[in-house]
Amino acid sequence: MMPSGYDLKKHTLPQLLRMRAQSTPTAVAMRQKDYGIWNEVSYAEYFRKAMLFANGLLELGFKPGERLAVMADNIPEWLYAELGTQAVGGISVGVYQSSLAPEVAYVLSYTGCAIVVAEDQEQVDKLLEIRSEIPTVRTVIYEDPKGMKAYDGDPWIMSFAEVLELGAAYQRKHPKAVDDLIDQGKPEDVCHFSLTSGTTGRPKAAMLMHKNLVHMGVALQEIDPLKPTDDYLSFLPFAWIGEQMMSVGMALSGGFAVNFPESVDTAMSDLKEIGPHVVFSPPRVWEGIQSNIWVRISETYAFNRWVYKAMLSIGYRAAEYRMKGRPMPLGLGLAYWFADQIMFKPLRDQLGFLRLRRAYTGGAALGPDVFKFYHAIGVNLKQIYGQTEIIGIAFVHRDGDVRNDTVGVPIPGGEVKIAESGEILARSDAVVAGYWERPEATLETFVDGWLHTGDAGYLTPEGHLVVIDRVSDVMHTSTGQMFSPQFIENKLKFSPYIKEAVVFGDQRPYLTAFINVDPQTVGKWAEDKGIAYTTYIDLSQKSQVADLIRREVHGVNEGLPEHLRLRRFVLLYKLLDADDDELTRTGKVRRKFVQERYRPIVEGLYGGVSKVRVDTEFKYQDGSVQKVSTEVNVLEAEPSAVASSEGGYVAR
Amino acid sequence: MQLEVKNVSLRFGGVNALTDVSLDVKQGELVSVIGPNGAGKTSLLNCISGFYHPSAGRITFEGHDLTHASPHQVTKYGIARAFQNIELFSGLTVLENLLLARHTFYKYNFLEAVWVYGKAMREGVANRRIVEEVIDFMELEGVRKALVGNLPYGVRKRVEVARALSLSPKLLLLDEPMAGMTLEEKEDMVRFILDIHERGTTIILIEHDLGVVMDISQRVNVLDFGQLIASGLPEEVSANPRVQEAYVGVDHAA
Numbered sequence: 001m002m003p004s005g006y007d008l009k010k011h012t013l014p015q016l017l018r019m020r021a022q023s024t025p026t027a028v029a030m031r032q033k034d035y036g037i038w039n040e041v042s043y044a045e046y047f048r049k050a051m052l053f054a055n056g057l058l059e060l061g062f063k064p065g066e067r068l069a070v071m072a073d074n075i076p077e078w079l080y081a082e083l084g085t086q087a088v089g090g091i092s093v094g095v096y097q098s099s100l101a102p103e104v105a106y107v108l109s110y111t112g113c114a115i116v117v118a119e120d121q122e123q124v125d126k127l128l129e130i131r132s133e134i135p136t137v138r139t140v141i142y143e144d145p146k147g148m149k150a151y152d153g154d155p156w157i158m159s160f161a162e163v164l165e166l167g168a169a170y171q172r173k174h175p176k177a178v179d180d181l182i183d184q185g186k187p188e189d190v191c192h193f194s195l196t197s198g199t200t201g202r203p204k205a206a207m208l209m210h211k212n213l214v215h216m217g218v219a220l221q222e223i224d225p226l227k228p229t230d231d232y233l234s235f236l237p238f239a240w241i242g243e244q245m246m247s248v249g250m251a252l253s254g255g256f257a258v259n260f261p262e263s264v265d266t267a268m269s270d271l272k273e274i275g276p277h278v279v280f281s282p283p284r285v286w287e288g289i290q291s292n293i294w295v296r297i298s299e300t301y302a303f304n305r306w307v308y309k310a311m312l313s314i315g316y317r318a319a320e321y322r323m324k325g326r327p328m329p330l331g332l333g334l335a336y337w338f339a340d341q342i343m344f345k346p347l348r349d350q351l352g353f354l355r356l357r358r359a360y361t362g363g364a365a366l367g368p369d370v371f372k373f374y375h376a377i378g379v380n381l382k383q384i385y386g387q388t389e390i391i392g393i394a395f396v397h398r399d400g401d402v403r404n405d406t407v408g409v410p411i412p413g414g415e416v417k418i419a420e421s422g423e424i425l426a427r428s429d430a431v432v433a434g435y436w437e438r439p440e441a442t443l444e445t446f447v448d449g450w451l452h453t454g455d456a457g458y459l460t461p462e463g464h465l466v467v468i469d470r471v472s473d474v475m476h477t478s479t480g481q482m483f484s485p486q487f488i489e490n491k492l493k494f495s496p497y498i499k500e501a502v503v504f505g506d507q508r509p510y511l512t513a514f515i516n517v518d519p520q521t522v523g524k525w526a527e528d529k530g531i532a533y534t535t536y537i538d539l540s541q542k543s544q545v546a547d548l549i550r551r552e553v554h555g556v557n558e559g560l561p562e563h564l565r566l567r568r569f570v571l572l573y574k575l576l577d578a579d580d581d582e583l584t585r586t587g588k589v590r591r592k593f594v595q596e597r598y599r600p601i602v603e604g605l606y607g608g609v610s611k612v613r614v615d616t617e618f619k620y621q622d623g624s625v626q627k628v629s630t631e632v633n634v635l636e637a638e639p640s641a642v643a644s645s646e647g648g649y650v651a652r
Numbered sequence: 653m654q655l656e657v658k659n660v661s662l663r664f665g666g667v668n669a670l671t672d673v674s675l676d677v678k679q680g681e682l683v684s685v686i687g688p689n690g691a692g693k694t695s696l697l698n699c700i701s702g703f704y705h706p707s708a709g710r711i712t713f714e715g716h717d718l719t720h721a722s723p724h725q726v727t728k729y730g731i732a733r734a735f736q737n738i739e740l741f742s743g744l745t746v747l748e749n750l751l752l753a754r755h756t757f758y759k760y761n762f763l764e765a766v767w768v769y770g771k772a773m774r775e776g777v778a779n780r781r782i783v784e785e786v787i788d789f790m791e792l793e794g795v796r797k798a799l800v801g802n803l804p805y806g807v808r809k810r811v812e813v814a815r816a817l818s819l820s821p822k823l824l825l826l827d828e829p830m831a832g833m834t835l836e837e838k839e840d841m842v843r844f845i846l847d848i849h850e851r852g853t854t855i856i857l858i859e860h861d862l863g864v865v866m867d868i869s870q871r872v873n874v875l876d877f878g879q880l881i882a883s884g885l886p887e888e889v890s891a892n893p894r895v896q897e898a899y900v901g902v903d904h905a906a
Contacts, residue, residue, distance in 0.1 A: 035784035036796065146789070147847045265794030 012185035012210040014087040021047030033262040053084030056167030064089030071095040072119035093193040094239030105130040120144035187211035205436040215429035216391035217253030230256035230277035235267040241388040272352035282363040311339040315376030325400020368404035391430040406464035422456040475506040481563040495552040510567040512605040540571040654679040660709030669695040687875035702726040732821035742801030790814040806837035
C-alpha cells in the first residue's frame with residue numbers, strides 16, 4: 001500500500017518509485033513523443049529500466065557515494081539514469097546540455113564524476129575535447145547512437161542500451177543486489193547535485209537529500225493538490241532545480257505523469273497536444289507566449305481584434321476579483337462567463353492551457369501586466385520564490401490570494417524571517433545539506449538550519465514576502481530605510497513609456513529618479529495627441545509628457561511602501577547610451593558614473609529648485625563633439641500630495 | 653562496383669555536355685564531383701537519374717542498365733536525388749511531401765485506398781514509419797506539419813534531402829545541397845551527409861564549396877568542359893595542375 005502525505009518523507013526516491021511500481025504498475029509514469037507518436041511508459045517499466053541501469057552501474061564498478069553526471073535534453077533516460085544512480089546509493093549531477101566544453105570540464109572535475117551520461121554525439125564530442133582534464137570519468141554513456149559509429153573502438157564510450165544489457169546480465173546473477181541497496185537508502189542521504197546559477201563566482205553544487213525533494217513535493221501538493229492522472233510537460237533543463245522538483249519531487253510524491261516533448265523546438269506544439277494540468281516556467285516563457293498572442297491578434301481581421309479587445313477588458317475586470325478570490329458581481333460574472341465561452345476557452349485551447357489548474361512563474365520578476373493578462377484569460381498564474389538550496393519553491397501565492405507585487409507566503413512546513421540586514425532567511429525540510437566541497441560557503445549560507453538567501457526583502461502585514469534585490473545591491477536612505485534602486489527601476493521600466501530609469505537616494509532623505517522616456521512609444525503617443533515636438537530634448541521636456549510619466553510614476557508609487565516612493569524626478573534630455581559609458585555593453589546602468597556626470601541635476605533633485613540649467617556635450621559616432629545648453633524641469637512625483645492632504649492624485 | 657559510368661557522352665545538337673566520361677563508385681563510398689560552372693556536373697547526375705539518356709556509353713547500377721531507364725525505374729533500383737533547385741510541393745506540409753515521395757512504392761488499389769483497409773492500411777503505417785524515421789534523422793520534428801512554402805530556405809534544402817532519403821535509397825545523389833546556405837546551416841548539412849554516409853548509403857555529391865568537398869569526400873572527380881580531367885583522393889586532386897588551371901585559369905603572361 002502506498003503511503004501518503006508526509007509519511008512519504010520516510011522513504012527515498014528509489015523506494016517511492018519501487019512502491020509505485022508495485023501498487024500501480026500499469027499507471028502512466030511518463031510519455032515521450034517519438035516518431036510523431038506519444039508512447040507511454042508505465043511505473044513498472046520506469047522502475048524496470050531504472051533497475052537495469054542500476055545493475056549496469058554495479059557491473060561497471062560504480063560505488064555508493066560516487067557521482068554520475070547527466071548532460072541530456074528531457075528524455076526518459078534522464079530519469080532512468082538519475083533513479084538508477086540513486087538506487088545504488090550514488091549521486092546524480094545535472095549538467096546543462098548547452099554548457100560549453102570548459103564549463104563541463106569544471107563541473108565534472110569539481111564534482112569528481114565517475115560516469116557521464118551524454119545524450120548524443122554533440123555532448124560526447126565535448127567530453128572528448130576535455131578528456132585529459134577529467135581523469136575521474138571512467139565511462140561515458142551515450143543515448144542516441146546517431147553518428148556514434150566512428151567512436152566504436154573507444155572503450156571509454158558505450159551506449160545506454162549496452163549498459164541496460166550489462167544490467168540485465170548482472171541482475172540474473174545477483175537478483176537481490178540493487179533491491180538491498182535501495183532498502184539501505186535513508187531519506188537523509190544526499191542523492192543529487194544541482195548547480196547554483198553562479199552569478200557570483202563559479203557555480204556551486206547544492207547537495208540535495210531525498211527528503212528535500214519529497215518534502216517539497218508533498219508540501220506544495222498540500223496547498224495545490226494534484227492527481228496521479230494529471231499531466232505535466234517537462235521541457236526545461238533537468239540540471240535546473242525547477243525541473244528536478246517537478247519531474248522528480250512532485251511526480252514521485254504522487255503528482256502527475258511526466259511528458260517529454262519530441263525535441264526542444266517542438267515543446268510548444270507538444271504542450272498543446274498534452275494539455276497539462278500544471279505548468280512551471282520562468283518569466284521569459286510567459287512573456288513569449290503573451291507576445292505571440294499579441295502578434296497573432298494584430299495580424300487578424302479588424303472584427304476579430306475588436307472582439308478580442310472587448311472580451312479582454314471584461315477579462316481584466318474579472319481578474320481583479322479572481323486574483324483576490326472575491327466573488328464577482330452578477331453582471332460581471334455573466335459577462336465573464338460569456339467571454340470565457342466565446343474567447344478565453346478557445347484561446348486557452350490553442351495554447352494547450354484548457355485543462356490547466358495552476359501555473360507557476362519564478363526565477364525572475366514578471367511584469368504586473370503580464371500577470372494580469374494571464375488571469376484575465378483564465379490562467380491561474382502564481383508567483384513562486386525560492387533557491388536551488390531550498391528546492392526551488394519556498395514561497396507561493398495561495399489560490400485566490402494572488403498579488404503581482406509579492407512572491408507569496410511560505411509553503412506548509414516552511415518558516416521565514418527577515419534578518420537585521422534585511423536578508424530573507426528561510427527554513428524547512430527542503431533546505432539542502434550544503435555545498436559540495438565548499439565548507440566556507442556552506443557555513444555562511446546555512447546557519448542553524450536557516451538558509452541565508454542573499455536576497456533582501458520585507459514581509460507585508462498579511463505575511464506576503466516581497467523580494468527587493470540582492471543584499472549586496474541594496475542602499476539606505478539617510479533615515480536608515482533600506483531600498484533597492486534596481487527594484488524600483490524595474491517597476492518603472494514595466495511602463496511602455498519608460499525606457500530607462502536610474503533611482504537615487506543613497507544617504508539622501510528621500511528617493512528620486514532620472515527617467516528616459518521611450519522615444520518610440522512616447523513619440524507615437526505625442527503624435528496621436530497632436531503634440532508637436534522636434535528633438536528628443538524637446539519631447540522629453542513637454543509638460544504633457546511630464547504629466548504622462550507622472551501618472552506612470554504615481555502608479556508605481558502606489559504599489560510601494562511609503563519610504564520607497566519617489567518624491568521627485570527628471571525626464572533626462574538624452575538617452576543613456578553605452579557609447580557614452582552610461583550603460584554597460586549588456587545594457588546595465590553604471591550608476592556611479594551617471595551620478596557624477598549629471599551631478600548638477602542630482603543636486604537639483606534634492607535642492608528644491610524647479611529647473612536646472614545644464615551644459616552638455618554630445619559625442620557623435622564620427623567622434624565629433626557638440627556642446628548643447630538646455631534646461632531640465634525637475635518634476636514633483638505627487639504634486640497633489642502637497643496641495644491636498646489626502647494625497648489623492650487622480651490618475652487617468 | 654555499385655555504379656559504373658563507362659565512356660558516357662551527352663550531346664545537345666552541336667554542344668558536347670559530356671565527353672567520354674568514365675567513373676566508378678563503390679558500395680558505401682562518398683564521392684564528389686566538382687568543376688567550374690557549366691562543366692557538366694548536373695548533366696552527369698541527370699544521366700544517372702534517368703532524366704537524360706547518354707548519346708554514347710553505358711551506365712549500370714548493381715547490374716541494372718540505366719542507360720535508357722526512366723526516372724521512376726531508376727528510383728525503384730534504389731537511387732534517389734536531391735535537387736539543386738528544391739523540387740517540393742510548396743502547398744503541402746513537410747510530412748505530405750515526404751509521404752508523396754514514396755508513392756512509387758504504393759501497391760494497393762483504388763478501393764483499398766478509399767476505405768483504408770488491407771494493404772492500404774498496412775502500407776500506410778509502414779510508409780509513415782519510414783518517413784517519421786527520416787524526419788527524426790533530419791531533425792524536422794518541429795516543422796512536420798508546416799507548409800513547405802512557409803519554411804526558410806535552409807530548412808527547405810533539408811526537406812529536399814529528406815524527400816530523397818524517404819525513398820530509402822542505396823545511392824543518394826546530392827546536387828549542391830549547401831548552395832546559398834549560411835555557415836551554420838552548412839555545418840549542419842555536412843553533419844547530416846556524414847550521418848547518412850555512416851548508415852551505409854553511397855553518396856555522390858556535387859558541391860561548389862571546395863573546403864567541404866575536400867574535407868568529407870573519399871574520392872573527388874573533376875569535370876571541365878564535359879571532360880573528366882582528374883579523379884582520386886582529395887589531396888591528389890587539389891595538387892593536380894590541370895585542376896588548378898581549370899579553377900584559377902591559365903597565366904598567359906608566363
